[in-house]
Amino acid sequence: MAWFVFPFDNLVCMCLGISITVWFTLLLVFIIVPAILGVSFGIRRLYMKTLLVIFEWATLRMERGAKEKNHHLYKPYSNGIIAKEPSSLEQEIHELRGSANSLRSEPEFEMADIFYFCRRGVESIVDDEVTKRFSAQELESWNLLTRSNYNFRHISVRLSALWGLGVLIRYGFLLPLRLTLAVTGVGLLLVLTTMVGFLPNGETYLSEKVHLICYRICVRALTAIITYHNRENKPKNGGICVANHTTPIDVIILANDGCYSMVGQVHGGLMGIIQRAMVKSSPHIWFERSEVKDRHHVAKRLGDHVADKTKQPILIFPEGTCINNTSVMMFKKGSFEIGCTVYPVAIKYDPRFGDAFWNSSKFGIVNYLLRMMSSWAIVCSVWYLPPMNREEGEDAVQFANRVKAAIAAQGGLVDLLWDGGLKRAKVKDAFKEEQQKLYIDFLNRRSTSL
Numbered sequence: 001m002a003w004f005v006f007p008f009d010n011l012v013c014m015c016l017g018i019s020i021t022v023w024f025t026l027l028l029v030f031i032i033v034p035a036i037l038g039v040s041f042g043i044r045r046l047y048m049k050t051l052l053v054i055f056e057w058a059t060l061r062m063e064r065g066a067k068e069k070n071h072h073l074y075k076p077y078s079n080g081i082i083a084k085e086p087s088s089l090e091q092e093i094h095e096l097r098g099s100a101n102s103l104r105s106e107p108e109f110e111m112a113d114i115f116y117f118c119r120r121g122v123e124s125i126v127d128d129e130v131t132k133r134f135s136a137q138e139l140e141s142w143n144l145l146t147r148s149n150y151n152f153r154h155i156s157v158r159l160s161a162l163w164g165l166g167v168l169i170r171y172g173f174l175l176p177l178r179l180t181l182a183v184t185g186v187g188l189l190l191v192l193t194t195m196v197g198f199l200p201n202g203e204t205y206l207s208e209k210v211h212l213i214c215y216r217i218c219v220r221a222l223t224a225i226i227t228y229h230n231r232e233n234k235p236k237n238g239g240i241c242v243a244n245h246t247t248p249i250d251v252i253i254l255a256n257d258g259c260y261s262m263v264g265q266v267h268g269g270l271m272g273i274i275q276r277a278m279v280k281s282s283p284h285i286w287f288e289r290s291e292v293k294d295r296h297h298v299a300k301r302l303g304d305h306v307a308d309k310t311k312q313p314i315l316i317f318p319e320g321t322c323i324n325n326t327s328v329m330m331f332k333k334g335s336f337e338i339g340c341t342v343y344p345v346a347i348k349y350d351p352r353f354g355d356a357f358w359n360s361s362k363f364g365i366v367n368y369l370l371r372m373m374s375s376w377a378i379v380c381s382v383w384y385l386p387p388m389n390r391e392e393g394e395d396a397v398q399f400a401n402r403v404k405a406a407i408a409a410q411g412g413l414v415d416l417l418w419d420g421g422l423k424r425a426k427v428k429d430a431f432k433e434e435q436q437k438l439y440i441d442f443l444n445r446r447s448t449s450l
Contacts, residue, residue, distance in 0.1 A: 027177075027180060027181065027184075030043070031181060031217070031220050032181075032184065032217060035213060035216040035217045035219075035220055036213050036216075038212070038216065044220075044223060044224075044225045044377070045225060047223070047225075047377065048225050048353070048377060048379060051353060051376055051377070052352075054144070054162070055143055055144070055352060058144060058159060058162060061156055061158060061159050062156075062159065143351075143352050143353065143354075143376065144162065144163050144166045144376075145166075145354070145375065145376070166376075170374050170375070170376070171374060174223070174373070174374070175370075175373055175374050178221045178222065178223065178373040179221075179373065181217055181218070181220055181221035182218060182221040182369075182373070184217055184221075185214050185215075185217035185218040185221055186214075186218070186274065188210075188213070188214050188217065189210070189211075189214040189274065189277065189278070190273065190274065190277045192210040192213075192214070193207070193210055193211075193277045193278050193280055193281040193282070194277050194280055194281075196210055196280070196281040197277075197280025197281045198280075204310075206281075207259075207281040207282045208259045208282075208312075210281065211255065211259050211278075211281075211282065212255075212256075212259065215252050215255040215256045216256055218252050219252055219253070219256045221373070222249065222252075222372055222373065222377075222378045223376075223377040223378065224249075224252075224253065224256075224377070224378040224379075224380070225377055225378070225379045225380075226253055226256065226257075226379075226380055226381075226382060227380075227381045227382070228257055228382045228384070229381065229382065229383045229384065230383060230384045230385070231257075231384060232384075233343065233384035233385060233386050233387065234257070234258055234343075234384050235258070235260070235313035235315075235343035235345075235384075236313060236341075236343070236387075237309050237310065237311060237312060237313060238306050238307070238308070238309040238311070238313070238340065238341070239306065239313045239314075239340055239341040239342065239343050239387065240302075240306060240313060240314045240316055240335055240338065240340055240341070240342050240343065241254070241260060241313050241314065241315045241316070241342075241343045241345055242316050242317070242318050242331070242335060242342055242343070242344055242345070242403060242407075243315075243317060243344070243345040243346070243347055243407070244317070244319065244323065244328045244346060244347055244407055244408075244411065244413065245317035245319045245320075245321065245322055245323060246322055246323060246324070246325045246347065246349060246356055246357055246358075247322055247349075247356045247357060247358045247372075248322075248358060248365065248368075249356065249372070249378070250317065250347055251315065253347060253380060253382065254315060254345065254347075254382065255315075257382070259282070259312050260312055260313055260314065260315035261282065261283050261284050261285060261305065261311060261312045261313065261314050261315065262278070262284045262285070262315055263284075263285045263286075263287075263302070263314055263315070263316055264285075264286060264287070265286070265287050265288075266286045266287065266288050282312070283305065283311050283312070285301055285302065285305060285314070287301075298334065299334060299337060299338060302314060302335065302338055303338050303339075303340075306338060306340040313343065314335075316335045318331035318332045318334075318335055318336075318400065318404075319331060319332075320332055321360075322357060322358045322359075322360065323357075324357040324359075325348065325349050325351065325356065325357055325413075326413065326414060327408070327413050327414035327415070327416050328404050328407055328408040328411075328413045328414070328415055328416065329416050329418055329419065330400075330404075330416070330417060330418060330419045331400040331401070331403065331404045332400070333396040333397050333399075333400050334396075336390070336396040336397075336399045336400045336403070337396040339390065341387045341388070341389055342387065342388050342389070342399075342403055343384070343385070343387050343388075344385040344388060344403050344406050344407050344410075345382060345383065345384055345385065345407070346382070346383040346385065346407045346408075346410040346411035346413075347380060347381075347382055347411065348380060348381050348383075348411040348412060348413070349378065349379065349380040350379040350380065350381075352379075353375065353376045353377040353378065353379045354372065354375025354376055354377060354378055354379075355375070356372070356378055356380070383410045383411065385406055385407065385410055388402070388403055388406070401417075
């Protein structure tokens with residue numbers, strides 16, 4: 001009996017060994033080596049074009065199937081739930097008070113004025129333009145992912161079969177491939193940055209090469225297809241690069257095309273290990289939790305960094321939180337008070353291949369990364385905008401808003417004045433006081449006109 005078992009065991013081990021050898025050989029030849037050399041065979045671009053053809057065919061099948069079964073396929077498009085006409089506080093209160101009260105000689109508060117604020121409050125609750133920026137972007141068509149729509153796959157047998165085939169490809173082939181590449185990229189980053197940190201000379205050059213190689217491997221772990229525009233405007237040493245923030249992988253997307261000094265809070269666990277390894281070979285800026293609240297200390301460290309023209313540009317996401325790739329929210333003014341050149345960068349993801357937005361209140365970082373690695377791909381465009389400097393008489397807030405407006409215009413994003421911190425915090429009293437001041441000004445203007 002043992003004579004029959006051992007040959008079978010040997011055959012299984014032999015087949016397993018051959019499979020692993022072939023697997024890592026293909027990874028080395030077609031992915032890792034090209035990443036090290038900075039070349040591409042165009043496989044990802046071809047893959048993207050193939051997906052677009054499949055999505056187009058699936059959309060036609062869905063529309064035909066929905067028409068045959070009298071199903072409503074898409075939600076009617078609208079900019080908001082409530083149709084709003086632009087009008088001022090003064091105009092609306094005049095309408096509420098009516099012509100009968102317009103003869104009063106004394107400007108004073110009236111009960112009818114309450115309805116203006118009540119209506120505005122209800123509109124803000126029903127059609128909130130802030131909190132909906134912290135949920136996944138809606139698609140008008142299906143990309144064969146159940147996380148995008150749970151009903152499209154049931155429309156036809158062919159479509160259901162295509163969806164099932166997609167599940168096998170994504171979880172049976174792409175996910176193991178991407179996990180292998182991710183472990184390889186992070187492992188090389190830990191080992192090589194630690195080794196470079198012990199070298200006294202040539203540290204900067206080797207550090208840049210190590211970081212570029214590891215980030216390129218990590219980009220391939222996400223099957224990221226990135227188009228960079230206006231590379232002549234790439235950030236330079238002694239400056240600060242600011243970009244809109246959709247996902248933690250924004251760092252990898254930008255670092256794939258150049259080296260940056262990262263700014264962030266000290267973490268524990270695996271992230272802490274990576275931070276400690278990175279800072280050994282490159283001048284990254286990590287703050288302790290107690291230091292983050294000290295704005296003067298943070299500004300001083302950033303100022304000292306940009307004053308040294310030999311150091312890499314700092315990469316900062318002034319929004320301070322992830323937004324769902326539809327808008328840009330308020331930029332924190334801290335990075336615009338330093339007085340150096342700012343290099344704006346706009347990042348726009350294509351949601352048809354996978355939703356890159358990280359909803360941190362719903363998914364942990366590990367769960368999020370697994371969702372990214374089980375998506376079809378990460379497709380995005382990056383625009384390097386011309387460098388901007390603070391103008392004479394312009395304060396930090398105005399400068400931040402000007403940079404934000406430029407990023408929003410280039411990326412086709414909505415420019416919002418709201419603070420992204422509202423994702424976790426209550427509305428500041430300043431916003432409430434602003435509405436109160438508008439109402440008082442209205443009453444004062446009315447008194448002077450009478």
